[in-house]
Amino acid sequence: MDYIVANFDRILGITQRHLEICGLSLLFAIGLGIPLGIIATRIQLLQPLILGGVALIYTVPTLAMFGLMIPFFGLGLVPAVTAVTLYSLLPVVQNTYTGIINVPPPAREAALGLGMSSTQLLWRVELPLSLVVLSGGIRLAVVNAIGIGTLASLIGAGGLGDLIFRGISTVSPTVVLAGSIPVVLMALAADFGLKLLERTMTRRLGLTGAEAGN
Amino acid sequence: MTTAAIEFKSVTKRFPKTDHPAVDRIDLRIHRGETVALIGASGCGKTTSLKMINRLIEPTEGSILVNGQDIRHLPLLSLRRSLGYVIQHVGLFPHMTVAANIAVVPKLLNWDKARITRRVDELLEMVHLPPAEFRDRRPLDLSGGQQQRVGVARALAVDPPILLMDEPFGALDPITRTSLQNEILDIQRKLRKAIVIVTHDMEEAVRLADRIVVMQAGGIVMDASPSDILLKPATPFVASLLGDSRMIKLLQTLKVGDHATAGNCGGAPELPASASLHDALNLFLETGADTIAVRGGGAMAACLRRDQLFSIAGEA
Amino acid sequence: MSFQQYFDIFGDQIIRLTIRHILLFLIAFAAAALLGVVMGIAIYRVRVLRFLLPIVNILQTVPEIVLLALAIPFLGIGYTGALVPLLVKGILPVLQNTAGGLQSVRPELKEAATGIGMSKAQLLFRVELPSALPIILAGMRISAIMLVSVITLTAYIGVESLGTLILQGISRMDSNPLIVGSGLSALLAVLVNQIMIFLERRALRRTGGRP
Numbered sequence: 001m002d003y004i005v006a007n008f009d010r011i012l013g014i015t016q017r018h019l020e021i022c023g024l025s026l027l028f029a030i031g032l033g034i035p036l037g038i039i040a041t042r043i044q045l046l047q048p049l050i051l052g053g054v055a056l057i058y059t060v061p062t063l064a065m066f067g068l069m070i071p072f073f074g075l076g077l078v079p080a081v082t083a084v085t086l087y088s089l090l091p092v093v094q095n096t097y098t099g100i101i102n103v104p105p106p107a108r109e110a111a112l113g114l115g116m117s118s119t120q121l122l123w124r125v126e127l128p129l130s131l132v133v134l135s136g137g138i139r140l141a142v143v144n145a146i147g148i149g150t151l152a153s154l155i156g157a158g159g160l161g162d163l164i165f166r167g168i169s170t171v172s173p174t175v176v177l178a179g180s181i182p183v184v185l186m187a188l189a190a191d192f193g194l195k196l197l198e199r200t201m202t203r204r205l206g207l208t209g210a211e212a213g214n
Numbered sequence: 215m216t217t218a219a220i221e222f223k224s225v226t227k228r229f230p231k232t233d234h235p236a237v238d239r240i241d242l243r244i245h246r247g248e249t250v251a252l253i254g255a256s257g258c259g260k261t262t263s264l265k266m267i268n269r270l271i272e273p274t275e276g277s278i279l280v281n282g283q284d285i286r287h288l289p290l291l292s293l294r295r296s297l298g299y300v301i302q303h304v305g306l307f308p309h310m311t312v313a314a315n316i317a318v319v320p321k322l323l324n325w326d327k328a329r330i331t332r333r334v335d336e337l338l339e340m341v342h343l344p345p346a347e348f349r350d351r352r353p354l355d356l357s358g359g360q361q362q363r364v365g366v367a368r369a370l371a372v373d374p375p376i377l378l379m380d381e382p383f384g385a386l387d388p389i390t391r392t393s394l395q396n397e398i399l400d401i402q403r404k405l406r407k408a409i410v411i412v413t414h415d416m417e418e419a420v421r422l423a424d425r426i427v428v429m430q431a432g433g434i435v436m437d438a439s440p441s442d443i444l445l446k447p448a449t450p451f452v453a454s455l456l457g458d459s460r461m462i463k464l465l466q467t468l469k470v471g472d473h474a475t476a477g478n479c480g481g482a483p484e485l486p487a488s489a490s491l492h493d494a495l496n497l498f499l500e501t502g503a504d505t506i507a508v509r510g511g512g513a514m515a516a517c518l519r520r521d522q523l524f525s526i527a528g529e530a
Numbered sequence: 531m532s533f534q535q536y537f538d539i540f541g542d543q544i545i546r547l548t549i550r551h552i553l554l555f556l557i558a559f560a561a562a563a564l565l566g567v568v569m570g571i572a573i574y575r576v577r578v579l580r581f582l583l584p585i586v587n588i589l590q591t592v593p594e595i596v597l598l599a600l601a602i603p604f605l606g607i608g609y610t611g612a613l614v615p616l617l618v619k620g621i622l623p624v625l626q627n628t629a630g631g632l633q634s635v636r637p638e639l640k641e642a643a644t645g646i647g648m649s650k651a652q653l654l655f656r657v658e659l660p661s662a663l664p665i666i667l668a669g670m671r672i673s674a675i676m677l678v679s680v681i682t683l684t685a686y687i688g689v690e691s692l693g694t695l696i697l698q699g700i701s702r703m704d705s706n707p708l709i710v711g712s713g714l715s716a717l718l719a720v721l722v723n724q725i726m727i728f729l730e731r732r733a734l735r736r737t738g739g740r741p
Contacts, residue, residue, distance in 0.1 A: 106302075112270060113268055113294060113301070113378075116318075125307055129307075
């Protein structure tokens with residue numbers, strides 16, 4: 001406990017670094033993943049390529065992924081963010097795709113029949129209706145990224161992994177805890193907060209109608 | 215000859231990997247103020263024909279004209295926005311309020327806000343959903359019947375001259391269906407649109423349509439007024455569409471004597487007062503007469519006119 | 531050192547580590563699958579145990595390296611230290627999908643089975659488990675991919691696996707072991723994933739596509 005109190009400012013700084021790595025990666029993953037998911041719904045030919053590709057990336061062991069970054073990008077922030085981004089793509093792409101595909105066919109038919117263009121259909125009907133599923137994917141990506149971000153330390157990008165790995169090699173449980181507690185707390189907070197957001201969104205979007213009689 | 219609201223010119227649709235065309239060289243003219251029902255068994259091409267009008271499906275051969283213009287030469291989106299469209303599964307957007315659903319097309323056309331609000335309330339009144347109560351509700355909180363009322367209002371939002379309806383009431387219970395059918399009759403009396411309604415329900419066709427187009431295996435087997443369809447079914451298939459309907463069963467239970475009106479119709483084919491209206495229907499069919507003389511219904515001579523029988527059938 | 535030279539000198543080590551990795555995986559996976567299914571059945575059958583499900587959810591958000599690090603003070607390094615993250619990450623997906631899969635078996639099916647006089651055990655083995663199989667297998671696939679990944683990571687506390695090569699590569703900044711270790715472990719994960727997908731599809735066909 002003394003260690004944590006004494007080094008509180010440093011831990012805070014390291015936590016901030018951790019959040020930078022994860023935040024950047026998530027921005028890229030969302031910015032890249034949503035368009036990829038949309039493309040998969042629009043271009044039949046690319047669908048297996050995109051969905052299969054991100055799933056394949058996701059199966060690569062985390063340590064292997066970070067290791068593979070070094071020959072290409074060396075050490076530091078760039079390879080770390082690239083690795084975390086690659087892992088975060090799957091839930092974002094997959095849920096964007098699932099969300100749009102599961103839009104009720106009558107809503108899509110009505111939208112087209114009433115004269116919406118493909119873009120209007122996407123913005124006014126498909127994306128709003130897949131928002132809840134999409135944010136479920138983003139939640140998974142965030143929770144994953146916070147955990148996987150710990151390995152960024154191995155390739156010299158810093159973050160809370162610094163404390164965890166140092167704690168392991170110096171056999172000091174307090175240092176391990178100093179790194180682990182913020183990681184777990186952030187992951188749980190993100191999970192809880194985003195679930196809450198999903199629930200509010202479901203309600204606000206009116207997707208929880210009670211069955212009314214005639 | 216006036217320009218038809220909708221005209222099919224030898225239209226064929228072949229879907230890939232099928233042996234027979236879904237729609238086979240059909241010709242059809244639909245005029246303003248006219249309600250035309252496309253009826254037939256599933257797979258007969260009726261829905262395909264409807265969806266070719268708003269180009270959700272493209273014809274393989276032939277052309278379709280709307281107000282005299284080939285639809286291929288009209289901008290796709292403005293064509294669709296000028297055709298009201300109602301589908302069986304309603305297809306309301308669950309994330310939008312009732313008002314926002316109705317306002318979809320006006321918004322696409324950039325109407326100003328005040329005009330949209332006014333129009334939404336007007337339409338809600340028209341389909342008998344009090345605006346104050348329904349404007350801000352969500353589709354999933356409404357009953358099936360209320361949802362389809364909103365669907366009809368949405369289709370009429372920019373007052374399109376043509377209304378396309380694809381089995382609009384097929385998923386509703388009989389009572390709700392009847393009340394919505396009355397709504398459509400009412401709207402049509404006021405607005406005089408060209409309405410095309412796809413249905414597999416002969417009673418609905420008889421109730422709503424001025425003309426019934428019976429389709430089978432992609433072709434039109436009969437295109438006639440409801441009374442002619444009832445009285446002179448062109449083929450055994452058309453007769454079979456009538457066969458098991460509730461309307462026919464009802465006609466079988468009603469007595470001619472109860473529906474005849476006093477008058478003298480000497481020379482007309484005769485039926486006893488105890489005969490059923492279905493017998494009368496058959497007699498009209500056999501003789502082609504417009505009137506039947508009813509015997510034995512008391513002292514007064516009585517007659518049954520063809521249109522009388524027909525209006526009873528329509529209300530069944 | 532060229533790749534060829536590296537391979538000539540360390541070929542034996544690479545093969546040894548690969549075999550170790552696979553063996554470790556097979557043992558861990560067998561244990562996790564078995565324990566996961568048994569615990570899943572227990573949670574499904576014994577209602578009092580349902581309070582465990584939210585805890586399972588929380589545990590799953592804990593990163594494997596944190597589990598690994600936290601176990602060391604109690605279990606030391608090496609195989610015993612690796613046990614906690616391996617079991618947690620291996621068992622939980624199976625447990626969750628077993629309990630969930632059993633719960634989603636259509637009630638008519640269970641009613642019919644009980645109606646024709648099946649005992650509780652017969653119901654479980656002849657109706658419930660076979661119907662839930664596709665979902666259980668999906669959980670096992672997640673578990674298997676996790677395990678390949680966690681085993682790689684346990685190299686950090688001295689459990690020899692392909693991860694050992696990756697760590698060597700990182701600490702010596704030598705891309706030969708890095709690429710061999712990463713490549714082989716990634717290949718193994720992809721292979722395991724494909725096998726599990728194949729099994730899932732077969733199970734799905736047998737249950738007619740729905741649990």
